[in-house]
Amino acid sequence: xxxxxxxxxxxxxxxxxxxxxxxxxxxxxxxxxxxxxxxxxxxxxxxxxxxxxxxxxxxxxxxxxxxxxxxxxxxxxxxxxxxxxxxxxxxxxxxxxxxxxxxxxxxxxxxxxxxxxxxxxxxxxxxxxxxxxxxxxxxxxxxxxxxxxxxxxxxxxxxxxxxxxxxxxxxxxxxxxxxxxxxxxxxxxxxxxxxxxxxxxxxxxxx
Ligand SMILES: C[S@@+](CC[C@H](N)C(=O)[O-])C[C@H]1O[C@@H](n2cnc3c(N)ncnc32)[C@H](O)[C@@H]1O
Numbered sequence: 001x002x003x004x005x006x007x008x009x010x011x012x013x014x015x016x017x018x019x020x021x022x023x024x025x026x027x028x029x030x031x032x033x034x035x036x037x038x039x040x041x042x043x044x045x046x047x048x049x050x051x052x053x054x055x056x057x058x059x060x061x062x063x064x065x066x067x068x069x070x071x072x073x074x075x076x077x078x079x080x081x082x083x084x085x086x087x088x089x090x091x092x093x094x095x096x097x098x099x100x101x102x103x104x105x106x107x108x109x110x111x112x113x114x115x116x117x118x119x120x121x122x123x124x125x126x127x128x129x130x131x132x133x134x135x136x137x138x139x140x141x142x143x144x145x146x147x148x149x150x151x152x153x154x155x156x157x158x159x160x161x162x163x164x165x166x167x168x169x170x171x172x173x174x175x176x177x178x179x180x181x182x183x184x185x186x187x188x189x190x191x192x193x194x195x196x197x198x199x200x201x202x203x204x205x206x207x
Contacts, residue, residue, distance in 0.1 A: 070099025161197030
């Protein structure tokens with residue numbers, strides 16, 4: 001069957017690698033990141049999804065674990081309304097300094113510290129959305145991190161499909177983690193076989 005022009009145009013509009021709303025700081029952050037040998041940045045798909053989910057949280061309180069150089073942070077910032085606030089935690093001073101310099105905005109608090117210590121000492125209010133993109137908060141201290149998500153809030157992870165930089169044992173670790181998540185009754189989740197492998201978790205209300 002011949003496809004009409006309308007169908008062709010529609011299919012191209014649905015191409016998920018077309019991003020029309022990339023944060024304006026994205027290019028300069030990417031350029032600064034390329035000068036370092038850092039290859040763990042979140043991709044455009046993850047960033048775009050984060051922006052959309054963050055935008056669902058009006059006056060949201062957002063946490064990112066693993067700022068890197070701030071690529072995902074730039075998308076998170078784009079999704080935040082004027083009343084939203086975010087905290088982003090990173091232990092690499094060089095990386096977080098790029099994010100700090102490029103994303104100057106009073107709604108973001110940049111914290112350069114060890115994520116394990118930060119999570120164990122944090123005693124502020126719970127979060128509407130946590131993007132856990134470092135070992136602490138994901139494979140380690142998961143219970144503590146999930147406890148910081150409000151009921152109805154999101155817990156987001158990427159890199160859940162095998163990545164080229166994974167050590168051999170990591171696949172088993174990821175698989176075990178996913179299996180454990182799926183057994184829980186205090187969350188509901190959707191696995192996206194898309195981007196680097198994303199899992200969107202929503203914390204279920206007890207009420
Ligand atoms: C996958 S990368 C994050 C990429 C980031 N989301 C981006 O868009 O560029 C993981 C980050 O976690 C940081 N990290 C690793 N261990 C950490 C720890 N113990 N505390 C804080 N940050 C840590 C790494 O330095 C790295 O920047």
